[in-house]
Amino acid sequence: MATLLEVSGVSVTFDGFRAINNLSIQMGEPELRAVIGPNGAGKTTFMDIVTGKTKPDEGRVIWGDDNISLLGRNESQIARAGIGRKFQKPTVFEAQTVRENLQMAVKNPRGPFDVLFWRKSSGTEARILELAEEVGLLDHLDRPSGELSHGQKQWLEIGMLLAQDPRLLLVDEPAAGMTPQEREHTTDLLKRAAQTRAVMVVEHDMEFVRRLECKVTVLHEGSVLAEGSLDHVTSNPQVIEVYLGR
Ligand SMILES: Nc1ncnc2c1ncn2[C@@H]1O[C@H](COP(=O)(O)OP(=O)(O)OP(=O)(O)O)[C@@H](O)[C@H]1O
Secondary structure, three states: OEEEEEEEEEEEEEOOEEEEEEEEEEEEEOEEEEEEOOOOOOHHHHHHHHOOOOOOOEEEEEEOOOOEEOOOOOHHHHHHHOEEEEOOOOOOOOOOEHHHHHHHHHHOOOOHHHHHOOOOOOHHHHHHHHHHHHHOOHHHOOOEHHHOOHHHHHHHHHHHHHOOOOOEEEEEOOOOOOOHHHHHHHHHHHHHHOOOOEEEEEOOOHHHHHHHOOEEEEEEOOEEEEEEOHHHHHOOHHHHHHHHOO
16 A cells, blocks of 8 residues: 555644644555544644645645645645545535536536546546446436435535545545434445545544444544554543543
């Protein structure tokens, strides 16, 4: 497994408060990783750093085969480099059908410049069907997205991100608000997506994390507190004290 993302020695201070403190995390490709930790541990800020929304005060963020630094790049350049982000709330176009939403995502790969060079091709419909199948919405292609359940909207948005073929997909609390069946489908979907790319999932639901069957990174006060299998990190006394025991 080659290293795709290397965050090392990164710190961020907001108004004198050190939200990220000498944080180092590596992601391989392909890899599925869960990130857990108490409220305020720095999970969102970490994703903000990787996607270019927040610039760290110090440290390095190195990406891809050519070891480029992401620090000098803006959010859209980073998205074009192959980093997709799924926020907690689904943001699909509710008045458009599932097919139309996927169509827009397929036609709009990664950034504004790619659109200029996009050509309509018979490959588009095939790709839409492939994506709909991948996220389990093949039977819902012609429904307005606003009619979908919360879980289905989340899957549609994941499908729209997959349409852009990211090398790293960051997913923020996918299980929130989902039924048990939707959660199960979501774990399958993320595990499948992570067979060919890096997928990092921030999640509080430990049962969901267990089903992901992947390496887990525990953040606390802006640093890595523990890392390894879920059984390994959940038996760590410090993890129990700051997170699980609450
Ligand atoms: N823009 C900001 N200005 C000031 N403080 C901030 C800012 N963004 C985050 N923080 C602080 O940095 C710390 C880390 O926040 P962050 O949102 O990254 O944690 P988190 O692990 O994602 O928490 P949660 O699980 O609640 O989403 C918190 O104490 C938060 O209040």
